Amino acid sequence: MMSETEPTAAISIPGPTADVTAAGEPPILDVRKLSVTFQTENGPVCAVQDVSFALRPRQTLALVGESGSGKSVTSLAIMRLTPPAPKVRLGGSVLLQGSGAPRDLATLDSQAMRLVRGNEISMIFQEPMTSLNPVHRIGDQIAEAVMFHRGIGRRAALARAEELLDRVGIPEARHRLSSYPHHLSGGMRQRVMIAIALACDPRILIADEPTTALDVTVQAQILELLKELQAATGMAIIFITHNLGVVAEIADQVMVMYAGRIVEQGGVVPVMKQPRMPYTQGLLRSVPRMDFAGLGSRPLEAIPGSVPDPLNPPPGCAFEPRCAHAEPGICDSAIPPLEPVAAGHLVRCARWQAVAGEA
Numbered sequence: 093m094m095s096e097t098e099p100t101a102a103i104s105i106p107g108p109t110a111d112v113t114a115a116g117e118p119p120i121l122d123v124r125k126l127s128v129t130f131q132t133e134n135g136p137v138c139a140v141q142d143v144s145f146a147l148r149p150r151q152t153l154a155l156v157g158e159s160g161s162g163k164s165v166t167s168l169a170i171m172r173l174t175p176p177a178p179k180v181r182l183g184g185s186v187l188l189q190g191s192g193a194p195r196d197l198a199t200l201d202s203q204a205m206r207l208v209r210g211n212e213i214s215m216i217f218q219e220p221m222t223s224l225n226p227v228h229r230i231g232d233q234i235a236e237a238v239m240f241h242r243g244i245g246r247r248a249a250l251a252r253a254e255e256l257l258d259r260v261g262i263p264e265a266r267h268r269l270s271s272y273p274h275h276l277s278g279g280m281r282q283r284v285m286i287a288i289a290l291a292c293d294p295r296i297l298i299a300d301e302p303t304t305a306l307d308v309t310v311q312a313q314i315l316e317l318l319k320e321l322q323a324a325t326g327m328a329i330i331f332i333t334h335n336l337g338v339v340a341e342i343a344d345q346v347m348v349m350y351a352g353r354i355v356e357q358g359g360v361v362p363v364m365k366q367p368r369m370p371y372t373q374g375l376l377r378s379v380p381r382m383d384f385a386g387l388g389s390r391p392l393e394a395i396p397g398s399v400p401d402p403l404n405p406p407p408g409c410a411f412e413p414r415c416a417h418a419e420p421g422i423c424d425s426a427i428p429p430l431e432p433v434a435a436g437h438l439v440r441c442a443r444w445q446a447v448a449g450e451a
């Protein structure tokens with residue numbers, strides 16, 4: 093089995109990355125009031141509700157939240173990979189800018205959508221083995237993606253596959269074209285998935301927990317690779333993660349989700365240094381590195397309780413049953429709006445001002 097070369101230091105939290113996006117540059121993806129409802133045997137499950145965000149070139153947006161908060165369903169809906177109606181109802185719009193008029197991916201026909209996936213928007217997942225075909229050589233798997241989208245012949249596609257393997261840091265790329273996935277380590281397989289995702293120079297890469305299954309040394313190498321590729325290509329990244337250390341490492345914008353809704357959204361610096369939503373504060377207190385929010389000397393604390401049953405959500409703020417700052421009559425009666433607490437920093441909490449005073 094081939095392993096990673098040159099181990100580097102384990103992930104540390106060096107502080108938020110600089111915002112390298114061009115101010116005022118128009119978004120390439122503009123998601124407005126996205127909602128996704130699954131019709132299940134037991135009733136409707138509103139997995140994603142009222143999610144809006146804009147993504148600009150070279151920007152990395154991190155989606156964070158506990159399991160079941162709607163991160164993956166948001167990205168699958170953007171890619172239109174959720175089951176079709178009537179099993180799933182999509183609402184809102186997903187506007188993708190291109191050379192012509194923006195296209196709404198929420199309503200684009202499936203033929204046109206196939207040309208968007210893997211071409212303009214690519215996706216990588218946590219476990220490359222589920223996406224790679226174990227019985228095909230990796231060169232052929234990359235070449236297949238290139239041939240499908242670029243309409244070029246096999247020989248040219250294999251040359252492109254070699255170039256891509258080299259670009260994602262796989263040594264002896266030509267030789268590796270004929271390897272099978274099981275010949276490679278987990279980190280190398282993730283590099284192959286990144287090569288496939290980059291085959292057609294996408295403008296957006298959606299990475300769903302791409303480093304979660306890897307050990308910390310390899311995680312750091314993959315994050316570094318994504319940053320290098322982003323700097324070279326200008327692609328935007330939507331990065332889904334549980335790991336707030338990774339958010340600080342790679343993202344410049346962050347969107348915290350809870351029970352299908354955005355509960356806090358903004359630049360990494362304000363959200364991680366001055367989280368306003370008690371849920372975000374709880375997430376930050378539950379991870380070992382507490383460089384943020386002045387919480388450095390506190391012991392680790394798990395958020396008490398568990399996420400609400402999506403079939404039976406609470407009537408008010410979904411976090412109210414777990415929130416130490418909840419106020420009866422305010423937090424349990426209506427879902428608070430997402431409101432600005434500072435320029436570009438939004439919070440869904442009826443008591444954020446009081447919480448700021450209590451913190």
Ligand SMILES: Nc1ncnc2c1ncn2[C@@H]1O[C@H](COP(=O)(O)OP(=O)(O)OP(=O)(O)O)[C@@H](O)[C@H]1O
Pocket residue numbers: 130132137138139157158159160161162163164165166402
């Ligand atoms: N096919 C489905 N049918 C019904 N409900 C679903 C389906 N897929 C997802 N859900 C529900 O949608 C909600 C959001 O799930 P999602 O997978 O997006 O969460 P997540 O934040 O990505 O969690 P994780 O970090 O575990 O991947 C959950 O309540 C989940 O049970």
